[in-house]
Structures are given as structure tokens and as C-alpha cells.
Amino acid sequence: MNVSKLFLAASTALPLIAGSTIALASDVSLRISDDSVHSQVNVTPNGSNIDLGAGYMYHEGSRHIVNLDLHAKGQTAVGNLPTTAGVGIxxxxxxxxxxxxxxxxxxxxxxxxxxxxxxxSFEGALHYAPSILSFGDADDLTRVRAQANYRVIQNADVFVGYHYLNADLEGHSDVTLDKGLFAGMKLIF
Incomplete structure (x- = not known):
């Protein structure tokens, strides 16, 4: 699969998802670190347990990173703590x-x-792609995020956290695409 086609698909999907947030909105977030800025839109269709998302990150030095998300989402408990969890790709x-x-x-x-x-609240995410699910120069990919959130008003969170995104490359080298502390805000519709 050509990476430029992935970027074209993501650049087309992000405005469509963002435009649909009026009817289906869930949240829009902006995350900033010393080296990067990341925007993310997540929507959940009415009456559905599916969470759709699209994001774009610009990392200093002309590195562009896009993501498209699809998760089954629901409520559970960890210990006695109310938890929202999602499993997907x-x-x-x-x-x-x-x-x-x-x-x-x-x-x-x-x-x-x-x-x-x-x-x-505390939030974490982990996604891993082995070689069979990787393309281009990537041989595998690991993405980890941990953050602490505080709801300042009914429809807005502020947060701080840590993000790590690494790709092993063909030829046994690897590149850390983004890592470090970040701060941001999430608007909930």
C-alpha cells in the first residue's frame, strides 16, 4: 500500500469526521509537546458502541503522522472504579x-x-502492529499513551501525559516517531 494514498485517505476522512461531529459528536482534542502537535476527532454514532476517530500529528522536522481508529467501546469496572474501555484497531x-x-x-x-x-480520571492506550500488519519502511509499530485528565467544566477536560510512538524498520533499525510529555485539552460535545 502506498503511504501517499493513506495520507490522502486520512486527509479526506478527517474533515468528513470533523464535519459530522455536529450530529454524532463525541470529542475533539489537541495535544502539544515540545516537538509535536496532535489533533484528534472521535465520534460515536447515536445508539452505537462503536468509536471512530481520526488524527493528525506534525512533528518538528517535517514528520507527518496520521491515524484512523475503530474501536468497540463500552462501560466496565476495574476494581471498583468505573471504566470506559475500547478494543479495536x-x-x-x-x-x-x-x-x-x-x-x-x-x-x-x-x-x-x-x-x-x-x-x-486516568487514561491509557496501547496499539501494536507486527510485521504482517506493517507496510512501507515499517516492520512493526508500537504506540503507547498514558495521561491524567481533569474535567474543568461539563464539556471540557485538560490533561497531561506521556506518548511513545516507535517503528522498527526493515534492515533491523528503528525510528522513534514521537515520544515525551504533553499537555492538552479535550472538548466534549
């Missing part, structure tokens, strides 16, 4: 000066709410 494509590629990672996310501190 995240397609990630990257384009840099010297390498480009992508992968379809399998994994999920969880958000644990802390009832004793209203508004506080």
Missing part, C-alpha cells in the same frame, strides 16, 4: 524525509474515573 501512517510507512495496530484504551475526586 488503529491504522497509523508516517511520512518523514528519509522513511515512510505505516501499520494497522491491534489494541485498545481504558479510562478510569476516580469517584472520590470528581473530574479526575
Amino acid at each position: 488503529q491504522a497509523t501512517g508516517f511520512d518523514d524525509d528519509s522513511v515512510d510507512g505505516g501499520a494497522v495496530g491491534v489494541g485498545g484504551f481504558a479510562r478510569l474515573n476516580i469517584p472520590s475526586v470528581p473530574g479526575l
